Amino acid sequence: MSSNFWKRAIITILILFVLAGIGLLAYIISKKSEPVILPPVKVTNVGLRSVIGLSVQGREIEAYTYGSGPKQFVFVGGIHGGYEWNSVLLAYKLKDYLLTNPSLVPANLTVTVIPDANPDGVYLVTGKTGPFTVADVKENLPSGTGRFNADKVDLNRNFDCDWQATSTWKGNIVSAGTAAFSEPEAKAIRDFVLKNKPAVMVFLHSQSNAVYASQCGKGILPETRNIMNLYAKAAGYPAVDVFDSYAVTGAVEDWLSSINIPAITVELKTHETIEWDKNLAGIKALLDYGGKEEVSI
Secondary structure (H helix, E strand, O other), X not given: OOHHHHHHHHHHHHHHHHHHHHHHHHHHHHHHHOOOOOOOOOOOOEEEEEEEEEOOOOOEEEEEEEOOOOEEEEEEEOOOHHHHHHHHHXXXXXXXXXXXXXXXXXXXXXXXXEOOOOHHXXXXXXXXXXXXXXXXXXXXXXXXXXXXXXXXXXXXXXXXXXXXXXXXXXXXXXXXXXXXXXXXXHHHHHHHHHHHOOOEEEEEEEOOOEEEOOEOOOOEOHHHXXXXXXXXXXXXXXXXXXXXXXXXXXXXXXXXXXXXXXXXXXEEOOOOOOOHHHHHHHHHHHXXXXXXXXXXX
16 A cells, blocks of 8 residues: 555544544533532521411411521411401511512521411401401491301400409400410420420500510510510500400410510501511511520520
8 A cells, every 4th residue: 555545544533533632522511511400598487388277167276487586486377366457467477578579587596477376257357268368357247246256255355364263354354264274376386386485575556556575474585575665666656564454364365474585565556457667677676686595585
């Protein structure tokens, strides 16, 4: 064979090697440029829903939890049902706000929202189970409609602090149940508290336009007074040690005080508005306070 043949063969082989090398280099570069896909990061307790009990008529009492810190702050709406429907709307608004603003919850806190502690009472006024709007609220109902549960018991008279079979509301005699915790809604809150041992509980009501402390025979807990003043100052409500418009027995906040859990009552100014900006300021102040490591609650 001629020398030209071998020259052409060698050149062809070299070209093939070069092309193969270029192809390999291009493949390596393309693989390096692909984005690295990391496994999804699991976010702990962002609006985790649970059911803590059922009402007399079998409606679920829901709780929504955010964060996973060792100290738990709990916000409860609607223990007086449809009569105080705006307290339920406020709690639902807080639930949704925490879902879209999870950074509001400090790392050392867990926040739970129980929007509706008396769903049967809310149903009487709204015709809805679960979230509702102002447009769902029925008009021209008799005063007090939806305040009690389906057993016609005032749930905020059914807890074990100075419990009596009857109590008062605006001068009216109301049923407080057959015994402390006779009602399933009260049992649900009791069992939730005893299981979770929250550091602070806030109950949303209307329409006394104030923040109240709690006590049960031993005076106001020091931490209760602290959080009452803190929330009231931030939200612009008066801070009041004792509700004294009429005698109240068997209140949930007072029962909590008896087992050394700080609890306050936030009373909205009317039965129609949620006063969101004011209460968000109070909630933020409370969570900021609880988020401080030096604060031991």
